[in-house]
Amino acid sequence: MTSSGLHVAGAAKMAAAEGSGAGGTLFPGLADVSISQDIPVEGEITVPVGSHSPDDDYSTLDEPVKDTIMRDLKAVGKKFVHVMYPRKSSALLRDWDLWGPLVLCVSLALMLQGGSADSKDDGGPQFAEVFVIIWFGAVVITLNSKLLGGTISFFQSLCVLGYCVMPLTVAMLVCRLVLLAGAGTVSFIIRLIVVGAMFAWSTLASTAFLADSQPPNRKALVVYPIFLFYFVISWMILTFTPQ
Amino acid sequence: MATADDLKFQEFDDAANLLAANPDATTISIDEPVEIPKNQHSRLQEPGREEDDELLGTDDSDKTELLAGQKKSAPFWTFEYYQTFFDVDTYQVLDRIKGSVFPVPGKNFVRLYIRSNPDLYGPFWICATLVFTIAVSGNLSNFFIHLGKPTYHYVPEFRKVSIAATTIYAYAWLVPLALWGFLMWRNSKVMNIVSYSFLEIVCVYGYSLFIYIPTAMLWIIPQKVVRWVLMVFSLCLSGSVLVMTFWPAVRDDNRRIAVATVATILLLHALLAVGCLAYFFDAPELEIPAPIIPSH
Numbered sequence: 001m002t003s004s005g006l007h008v009a010g011a012a013k014m015a016a017a018e019g020s021g022a023g024g025t026l027f028p029g030l031a032d033v034s035i036s037q038d039i040p041v042e043g044e045i046t047v048p049v050g051s052h053s054p055d056d057d058y059s060t061l062d063e064p065v066k067d068t069i070m071r072d073l074k075a076v077g078k079k080f081v082h083v084m085y086p087r088k089s090s091a092l093l094r095d096w097d098l099w100g101p102l103v104l105c106v107s108l109a110l111m112l113q114g115g116s117a118d119s120k121d122d123g124g125p126q127f128a129e130v131f132v133i134i135w136f137g138a139v140v141i142t143l144n145s146k147l148l149g150g151t152i153s154f155f156q157s158l159c160v161l162g163y164c165v166m167p168l169t170v171a172m173l174v175c176r177l178v179l180l181a182g183a184g185t186v187s188f189i190i191r192l193i194v195v196g197a198m199f200a201w202s203t204l205a206s207t208a209f210l211a212d213s214q215p216p217n218r219k220a221l222v223v224y225p226i227f228l229f230y231f232v233i234s235w236m237i238l239t240f241t242p243q
Numbered sequence: 244m245a246t247a248d249d250l251k252f253q254e255f256d257d258a259a260n261l262l263a264a265n266p267d268a269t270t271i272s273i274d275e276p277v278e279i280p281k282n283q284h285s286r287l288q289e290p291g292r293e294e295d296d297e298l299l300g301t302d303d304s305d306k307t308e309l310l311a312g313q314k315k316s317a318p319f320w321t322f323e324y325y326q327t328f329f330d331v332d333t334y335q336v337l338d339r340i341k342g343s344v345f346p347v348p349g350k351n352f353v354r355l356y357i358r359s360n361p362d363l364y365g366p367f368w369i370c371a372t373l374v375f376t377i378a379v380s381g382n383l384s385n386f387f388i389h390l391g392k393p394t395y396h397y398v399p400e401f402r403k404v405s406i407a408a409t410t411i412y413a414y415a416w417l418v419p420l421a422l423w424g425f426l427m428w429r430n431s432k433v434m435n436i437v438s439y440s441f442l443e444i445v446c447v448y449g450y451s452l453f454i455y456i457p458t459a460m461l462w463i464i465p466q467k468v469v470r471w472v473l474m475v476f477s478l479c480l481s482g483s484v485l486v487m488t489f490w491p492a493v494r495d496d497n498r499r500i501a502v503a504t505v506a507t508i509l510l511l512h513a514l515l516a517v518g519c520l521a522y523f524f525d526a527p528e529l530e531i532p533a534p535i536i537p538s539h
Contacts, residue, residue: 124398124401125399126401129401144364144368147325147326147329148329149326149329217332217333217334218331218332219333220333221331221333221336221364224368225368225371228368228371228372228375231375232375235375236399236401239382239397239399240399241397241398
């Protein structure tokens with residue numbers, strides 16, 4: 001970090017006052033010395049600022065762009081790891097961000113494209129439909145848990161629900177790869193097992209994060225919509241058939 | 244400064260005497276809490292109606308109704324107002340669902356289970372579950388019906404989810420609105436003993452749709468007879484919940500109007516079930532033996 005240089009000019013009154021006060025006790029011989037009030041004081045006081053001073057937050061404008069991006073990416077990556085191994089930690093809740101959910105939602109919606117578009121009416125979900133289902137569904141579930149008396153904040157809940165879509169995105173990736181190999185019964189069974197396992201993982205992960213903030217006699221009322229939400233997403237993934 | 248005499252307890256006269264002394268004084272009359280349900284008047288006026296007593300539940304419903312009547316006091320633009328509609332615990336929701344699936348003859352669903360605490364959780368999430376159940380079951384059943392055919396290509400039919408959602412949410416919210424408006428209108432002409440608030444009607448309709456969720460799952464079975472038997476059975480169960488709820492509300496009216504109202508309620512309910520079956524579930528085709536082509 002750059003060191004800050006301070007130039008001091010004209011703090012004479014304070015110095016004079018202190019000087020005469022100090023002179024009264026420490027330097028008895030100088031007690032009757034009067035100092036003019038207008039002595040300009042000049043100099044340079046350089047304080048080398050260490051790299052961990054709190055002034056860092058105000059000077060992120062000067063850091064390289066790479067640092068800025070890496071800091072946010074690391075935060076997002078840490079949250080992905082928390083979803084992979086769900087423990088009752090509050091890291092996801094404390095510093096919420098919606099980058100992860102956005103990336104997951106967009107990639108899931110993109111991967112669900114290109115499915116059986118032979119008839120315009122009966123194809124799979126369009127990009128907009130997936131997007132709306134995920135975001136509108138997350139908002140409705142959050143409102144539901146807040147109306148039932150939950151103590152979690154709106155964006156924290158959106159953050160958790162969005163990040164817990166990650167296992168299902170991984171399942172979608174696996175399904176697409178399996179479908180490249182063939183679309184028979186065996187591939188269907190593999191896809192069914194993978195999607196089922198990821199659905200259970202998503203639901204358990206988000207329940208682990210959200211369950212504590214609910215009143216105890218209403219936990220099931222809050223968990224059920226989360227179950228329904230991930231079930232619908234899993235259904236969309238499982239029924240994806242390439243053209 | 245108040246003297247000691249002013250601070251002594253003073254006996255006030257009757258309101259009537261005070262008013263006689265000073266006829267022009269402004270008066271305030273404080274009524275009883277606004278939300279006393281009309282069935283309380285019925286208890287005082289017509290003690291001979293045992294049916295109503297049975298329908299009205301046990302004695303402690305009085306207290307809960309009085310207390311509940313005072314709870315919705317937050318203005319409608321605050322969040323707390325809407326929280327009062329979600330003031331239910333898990334066991335209460337499960338009880339209400341059980342009450343809608345096993346209707347006890349003679350017991351009114353609203354008085355027995357809702358008891359002036361209508362909730363929006365049940366209707367909303369039961370409708371959401373029903374929408375997805377019908378769409379998923381319809382898709383699955385079509386898949387199984389057309390499975391062996393060489394020309395069949397599986398499609399997820401995602402459009403049908405939006406159609407199902409529109410239909411079911413419209414039924415569960417607009418029909419109660421129309422019914423409530425109709426009952427209010429008849430109430431102004433004929434003094435009915437029992438009347439329901441809009442949310443209670445929404446509650447009854449929402450919970451009565453629950454029986455269709457397992458029915459829709461069982462409709463995957465591709466047998467016409469099975470499907471129609473299931474439909475009639477679930478129609479009877481949920482229809483009886485609706486009839487037992489609304490018959491006391493229209494019974495005092497003109498006979499023909501009462502019967503017509505209940506018949507319309509049942510007809511709309513049946514229309515929903517039949518429409519869902521016809522639209523989302525393809526008809527299972529009969530086995531046609533392959534034509535034998537004589538070879539020359």
